[in-house]
Amino acid sequence: MSTNTIVNELKKHIAEFEKTVQVEEIGTVIEVGDGIARMSGLTKCQYQEMLEFPGEVFGVALNLEEETVGAMILGDFKKIKEGDTVKRTGRILSVPVGPEMVGRVVNALGQAIDGKGEIKTKQFYPVEKIAPGVMTRQGVHQPVQTGIKAIDAMIPIGRGQRELIIGDRQTGKTAIAIDTIINQKGQNMKCIYVAVGQKESKVARIVAKLQETGAMEYTTIVVAGASDPASMSFIAPYSGVAMAEYFADQGEDVLVVYDDLTKQAWAYREISLLLRRPPGREAYPGDVFYLHSRLLERACKLNKENGGGSITALPIIETQAGDVTAYIPTNVISITDGQIFLETDQFYKGIRPALNVGISVSRVGGSAQIKPMKKVAGKLKLAMAQFRELEAFAQFASDLDPETKAQIDLGTRMTELLKQPQYSPMPVENQIAVIYAVSNGYFNKFAVKEIADAEKKFIEFITKTKHSLLDKLAKGDWDETVEGELKEACSEFVK
Amino acid sequence: MKKKISNKQFAEALFAVTDGLKGEKLNEALHQFVLLLVKYHKLKQGALIIAEFEKYAKKKSGIIELEITSARKLSDTTLNHIKKIFGEQVESIEKIDGEILGGVKIKMEDKILDASLKTQLLNLKQNLI
Numbered sequence: 001m002s003t004n005t006i007v008n009e010l011k012k013h014i015a016e017f018e019k020t021v022q023v024e025e026i027g028t029v030i031e032v033g034d035g036i037a038r039m040s041g042l043t044k045c046q047y048q049e050m051l052e053f054p055g056e057v058f059g060v061a062l063n064l065e066e067e068t069v070g071a072m073i074l075g076d077f078k079k080i081k082e083g084d085t086v087k088r089t090g091r092i093l094s095v096p097v098g099p100e101m102v103g104r105v106v107n108a109l110g111q112a113i114d115g116k117g118e119i120k121t122k123q124f125y126p127v128e129k130i131a132p133g134v135m136t137r138q139g140v141h142q143p144v145q146t147g148i149k150a151i152d153a154m155i156p157i158g159r160g161q162r163e164l165i166i167g168d169r170q171t172g173k174t175a176i177a178i179d180t181i182i183n184q185k186g187q188n189m190k191c192i193y194v195a196v197g198q199k200e201s202k203v204a205r206i207v208a209k210l211q212e213t214g215a216m217e218y219t220t221i222v223v224a225g226a227s228d229p230a231s232m233s234f235i236a237p238y239s240g241v242a243m244a245e246y247f248a249d250q251g252e253d254v255l256v257v258y259d260d261l262t263k264q265a266w267a268y269r270e271i272s273l274l275l276r277r278p279p280g281r282e283a284y285p286g287d288v289f290y291l292h293s294r295l296l297e298r299a300c301k302l303n304k305e306n307g308g309g310s311i312t313a314l315p316i317i318e319t320q321a322g323d324v325t326a327y328i329p330t331n332v333i334s335i336t337d338g339q340i341f342l343e344t345d346q347f348y349k350g351i352r353p354a355l356n357v358g359i360s361v362s363r364v365g366g367s368a369q370i371k372p373m374k375k376v377a378g379k380l381k382l383a384m385a386q387f388r389e390l391e392a393f394a395q396f397a398s399d400l401d402p403e404t405k406a407q408i409d410l411g412t413r414m415t416e417l418l419k420q421p422q423y424s425p426m427p428v429e430n431q432i433a434v435i436y437a438v439s440n441g442y443f444n445k446f447a448v449k450e451i452a453d454a455e456k457k458f459i460e461f462i463t464k465t466k467h468s469l470l471d472k473l474a475k476g477d478w479d480e481t482v483e484g485e486l487k488e489a490c491s492e493f494v495k
Numbered sequence: 496m497k498k499k500i501s502n503k504q505f506a507e508a509l510f511a512v513t514d515g516l517k518g519e520k521l522n523e524a525l526h527q528f529v530l531l532l533v534k535y536h537k538l539k540q541g542a543l544i545i546a547e548f549e550k551y552a553k554k555k556s557g558i559i560e561l562e563i564t565s566a567r568k569l570s571d572t573t574l575n576h577i578k579k580i581f582g583e584q585v586e587s588i589e590k591i592d593g594e595i596l597g598g599v600k601i602k603m604e605d606k607i608l609d610a611s612l613k614t615q616l617l618n619l620k621q622n623l624i
Contacts, residue, residue: 010623013622013623014619017618017619017622019610019615020618021608021609021610022607022608022609022610022614023606023607023608023609024606024607024609025605025606025607026602026605026606026607027605041604041605042605043605066501067501067503085607087607
């Protein structure tokens with residue numbers, strides 16, 4: 001293209017440009033606090049509308065009062081001063097969505113923070129959206145394989161379910177979520193990990209681990225760090241689920257991890273108190289239940305007419321000294337379809353993942369288990385329940401009748417089997433095989449301490465020699481012939 | 496709980512009471528108003544209430560207040576021309592701000608009519624990119 005054509009093109013554009021008078025509705029800042037501002041004017045401002053402060057800083061109107069408008073500021077609030085002019089934008093807060101987001105680390109507004117350049121998406125989704133209604137949904141019927149034996153067998157999670165991971169600090173809550181993400185490789189699942197109020201060092205470690213295991217190929221990480229303003233922590237989970245909704249609308253399955261919602265509730269409490277909303281129990285505002293229910297209600301399994309996509313939510317809640325009766329834990333327990341309860345005692349006993357199988361439940365996932373797992377897990381659940389009752393007598397082992405002794409013995413073997421190191425998720429067919437072997441007594445000749453070793457050898461043996469059997473189990477086939485083959489494999493290994 | 500009365504409400508009340516009063520009666524009304532402010536511990540807010548009153552009174556009597564910002568001082572004819580567009584009773588404050596480069600920016604209550612050269616250029620820039 002010659003210079004002249006460029007000049008002509010430019011001239012044409014400039015000639016075509018129409019001069020218009022911009023009409024803007026404005027207000028004046030009368031008060032600025034930590035991350036919030038109060039303004040006069042803005043008479044026609046709508047709830048949750050974006051406001052533009054000088055210097056390209058945006059805010060969201062949260063309080064519409066008679067004389068003033070209260071807003072939280074997204075970004076640097078230190079440059080905003082009293083008397084500044086605030087403009088209405090007429091837009092609702094939205095985040096970029098699309099396949100371009102996969103593999104990226106973004107902040108709560110969807111802007112890249114991984115140094116790999118700007119993300120150019122074609123679409124934006126509103127951060128706040130009403131959850132899909134009854135008629136667009138379908139029952140949960142496909143499994144999410146976490147790769148963790150104890151969870152997949154006893155607390156199964158289905159696609160579209162909301163399963164809470166709850167426990168004290170340092171009990172391995174994040175580890176379960178990360179293992180689940182790692183295990184989604186080749187499972188046709190997109191993952192979104194939302195880090196709320198986490199240390200940046202922890203997030204960096206997670207990103208590195210996911211990259212190392214190749215999980216970043218299907219994962220987006222949304223970060224609202226500990227040093228970001230409270231408004232970012234407040235909206236990050238909503239941004240994450242908005243990105244997930246895009247994939248669900250395309251008919252894909254998505255897993256969203258919110259790590260953790262306690263910190264989001266803290267951020268919301270901070271904003272609410274600064275905006276002078278009346279405090280309630282534990283100083284949380286009155287609508288803190290709605291804060292979490294509207295977020296988790298957006299997890300769904302859509303029916304065929306609506307594309308059949310799903311959003312599975314794994315919210316994480318941190319308790320203080322195992323107290324699940326605090327305000328936020330009880331709220332989120334009642335919202336979700338079950339919880340995975342982690343305990344410090346178990347953790348230090350060496351039972352990791354430190355699950356308390358007694359009070360952990362999954363209210364809908366059972367219908368999503370594949371058939372062989374359902375059969376095998378039934379026996380495991382029963383054995384574990386009996387073991388919990390008899391565990392107290394275990395120290396009088398010598399005085400017990402042989403039947404009780406056998407039950408306790410099986411229980412300890414099972415507990416040993418359910419231990420699993422971090423970052424080593426196991427395919428579901430292998431899980432079925434080992435659980436079957438242990439619960440049917442094939443491992444009784446090994447000492448309890450040798451179980452982990454024997455398990456490893458058994459899996460090696462079965463993958464080498466009985467590959468077709470594993471394929472059948474993975475597909476969900478289960479009948480007498482399959483069981484017979486499995487039995488045969490077990491006895492062959494023990495010989 | 497006693498409901499808080501806003502400055503605006505005081506101003507509106509004052510306007511309603513004093514509207515059309517003259518001489519001795521006006522003085523009496525103002526005296527009573529000040530006593531009322533004392534009763535509600537609102538004397539400190541006096542200046543703000545007067546500002547609200549001014550705004551309200553102007554609105555009631557149909558006076559429009561404009562804030563006209565331009566890059567250079569505008570001639571009286573231009574100013575009158577602008578004022579006429581908005582109505583008969585217009586009070587204006589003129590401001591000079593070189594940053595807008597040219598054109599005018601008119602502020603009316605909580606609206607801005609932006610016809611400044613700077614904004615136009617910014618729009619053009621966005622159009623070209």
